[in-house]
Each structure stands twice: as structure tokens, then as C-alpha cells.
Amino acid sequence: MLLSRNGITRLVATGVYAVPLRGFSTAAGGSSGAVAALGARGGSTVALGEKEATRLPQEREEVAERHAKGQKENVSYWGVPPSKVTKDDGTAWNWSCFRPWETYKADLSIDLKKHHAPLTALDKLAFWTVKSMRFPTDIFFQRRYGCRAMMLETVAAVPGMVGGMLLHCKSLRRFEHSGGWIKALLEEAENERMHLMTFMEVAKPRWYERALVFAVQGVFFNAYFLGYLISPKFAHRVVGYLEEEAIHSYTEFLKELDNGNIENVPAPAIAIDYWQLPKGSTLRDVVMVVRADEAHHRDVNHFASDIHYQGRELKEAPAPIGYH
Numbered sequence: 001m002l003l004s005r006n007g008i009t010r011l012v013a014t015g016v017y018a019v020p021l022r023g024f025s026t027a028a029g030g031s032s033g034a035v036a037a038l039g040a041r042g043g044s045t046v047a048l049g050e051k052e053a054t055r056l057p058q059e060r061e062e063v064a065e066r067h068a069k070g071q072k073e074n075v076s077y078w079g080v081p082p083s084k085v086t087k088d089d090g091t092a093w094n095w096s097c098f099r100p101w102e103t104y105k106a107d108l109s110i111d112l113k114k115h116h117a118p119l120t121a122l123d124k125l126a127f128w129t130v131k132s133m134r135f136p137t138d139i140f141f142q143r144r145y146g147c148r149a150m151m152l153e154t155v156a157a158v159p160g161m162v163g164g165m166l167l168h169c170k171s172l173r174r175f176e177h178s179g180g181w182i183k184a185l186l187e188e189a190e191n192e193r194m195h196l197m198t199f200m201e202v203a204k205p206r207w208y209e210r211a212l213v214f215a216v217q218g219v220f221f222n223a224y225f226l227g228y229l230i231s232p233k234f235a236h237r238v239v240g241y242l243e244e245e246a247i248h249s250y251t252e253f254l255k256e257l258d259n260g261n262i263e264n265v266p267a268p269a270i271a272i273d274y275w276q277l278p279k280g281s282t283l284r285d286v287v288m289v290v291r292a293d294e295a296h297h298r299d300v301n302h303f304a305s306d307i308h309y310q311g312r313e314l315k316e317a318p319a320p321i322g323y324h
């Protein structure tokens with residue numbers, strides 16, 4: 001079956017994994033016909049290492065032989081084959097950590113200056129909590145914005161996952177829909193994690209930075225978990241303000257790139273594919289799209305907090321899924 005989204009084609013073979021696969025080939029550049037000929041899940045080894053790529057067809061051969069002898073039971077489930085994925089130009093998709101249909105073009109027209117005025121006591125607490133966290137990070141990182149971005153993304157990817165997980169559990173407990181908020185928050189977590197995967201390519205963490213991330217994650221995950229249980233209104237507001245700070249940090253990052261204090265190196269390949277950037281894009285282009293993402297996260301979280309302020313539950317207002 002051919003699916004197309006974002007101008008990129010993916011092949012998904014439908015069928016039951018119960019057909020002898022003798023002669024199965026993992027050659028790149030397969031077509032829908034080739035997949036159909038398999039009569040089973042189409043296989044691609046683009047995401048596998050060389051060793052695994054050899055092992056998978058061997059295992060398939062053995063399974064096929066057993067099936068041919070009438071021995072239907074499986075003794076190995078090694079390597080559930082991924083769908084065959086290609087770019088729209090027919091070349092192989094090289095990432096197993098994300099797929100073409102998860103990529104997008106960032107909306108750079110988003111208003112970066114929007115700010116939620118903290119009027120209530122709770123909002124002021126959220127605002128000053130975030131401001132007070134800024135102080136130690138400024139001292140620790142100073143103007144090392146690449147490193148700063150990488151480290152802060154390890155924190156930024158936590159709230160969406162915690163909030164999404166708690167809403168997921170709530171949906172199960174209460175036998176009710178989530179209004180799409182589980183998905184929206186998990187999308188945010190994944191998007192933040194992709195920011196981290198990108199900045200890892202331009203700044204390598206040192207041992208003490210890894211140790212710091214370890215400690216901060218232990219504290220922040222639990223604090224946010226408890227905070228979200230007690231007051232999701234406050235938790236989302238904190239994230240909204242964190243995102244406002246992130247926009248500020250990336251703006252400073254851009255200034256450093258523009259005045260030559262940070263070298264504007266070529267964009268990492270992962271970033272070019274994830275944000276559908278043109279070939280020849282640079283770190284500056286990457287920071288621009290990441291900053292736009294942060295502005296979207298800001299909107300989503302302030303919106304979520306406002307829903308609670310209205311005395312409503314998130315499920316009552318459809319979530320901005322796919323809001324990039």
C-alpha cells in the first residue's frame with residue numbers, strides 16, 4: 001500500500017506474516033510491486049546495522065523452511081521488519097528514530113513576542129519560578145549557547161511526557177476521552193527530544209554535564225509530576241513561561257551566530273530531514289526553526305493553563321495536535 005504525506009512516499013505492505021519468504025531480498029530501492037510480491041510485511045533494513053541486515057533474512061529463511069514443513073510455531077521474533085520507507089525522490093530514508101511523515105516545515109511566521117501577563121498570584125509564582133531558574137543557568141553556561149541549548153532540551157522534553165502520561169492514566173481511570181491532549185503533549189515531548197538529538201550533533205556533553213543532566217532529571221521529573229498532580233494549571237503555566245525563556249535564549253544564540261562569536265556550521269543531517277530544510281542549510285537555520293517550535297509550545301501550554309483557569313478540563317477544548 002502506498003501512503004503519501006508531506007510529499008514523501010512510504011510503502012506499507014499489508015498482509016499476514018505467515019507466508020514463506022524464500023528469496024526475500026533486502027535490496028534498497030524496492031518498489032510497491034516488490035513489496036506486494038512478498039505477500040507479507042515489506043522489509044527494509046535501512047535502519048539496521050550490517051550485522052543485523054544479514055541476520056534478518058537468514059532468520060526469515062529458517063522460518064520459511066519451518067513453515068514449508070508445516071511447523072508453524074515461531075521460535076524467534078527477531079527483528080519485526082519496519083515498513084519500507086523512501087523519500088519522494090526514491091532514495092532510502094536513513095533514520096530509524098523518526099519517519100518522513102513526522103517531519104514538517106516550521107512555521108517561522110509565528111509571533112515570537114507574545115507574552116502571557118502574570119496577573120494572578122499563581123501566574124506570578126509560575127513566572128518568578130522560571131525567572132529564578134534563569135539566573136543559575138546564565139551563570140553556568142554564560143554565552144555557550146550550543147551547550148546551553150543541548151542541556152536545556154534535556155529538561156524541556158520532560159513536561160510533555162509527564163503531562164501526557166498523567167492524562168493517559170486519567171483517561172483510563174475515568175473511562176473518558178482526552179480531547180487529543182495526550183497526543184498533543186506527547187508530540188511536544190518528542191519534538192523537544194528531537195531538538196536534543198539535533199544539538200547533540202553540534203555540542204558534545206562533557207562528563208560533568210552528563211552528571212548534571214542525570215541529577216536534574218531526577219529532581220525535575222518528580223517535581224513536575226507532583227506539580228502536575230496538584231495543579232495542572234500551574235504546571236502548564238510554568239512550561240509556558242519556560243518556553244518564553246527558551247525563545248529568548250535562542251534569540252541570543254542567533255545574535256552570537258550573527259556577530260561571529262559562534263561558527264555558523266552546516267546544519268546536521270538529522271535537522272535537514274526533520275524540518276525539511278533545504279540542502280546547504282546552516283546552524284542558524286536550525287536555531288530559527290527550533291525557536292519557532294518553542295513559540296508553539298508556549299502557545300499550547302498557556303492555552304492549557306487558560307482552559308483550567310476557565311474552570312474547565314482539557315478534554316473540553318480540542319487539543320492543537322500537529323501544531324508546529
Ligand SMILES: [Fe+2]
Binds near residue numbers: 192294
Ligand atoms: Fe526545545
Ligand SMILES: [Fe+2]
Binds near residue numbers: 156192243294297298
Ligand atoms: Fe519547547
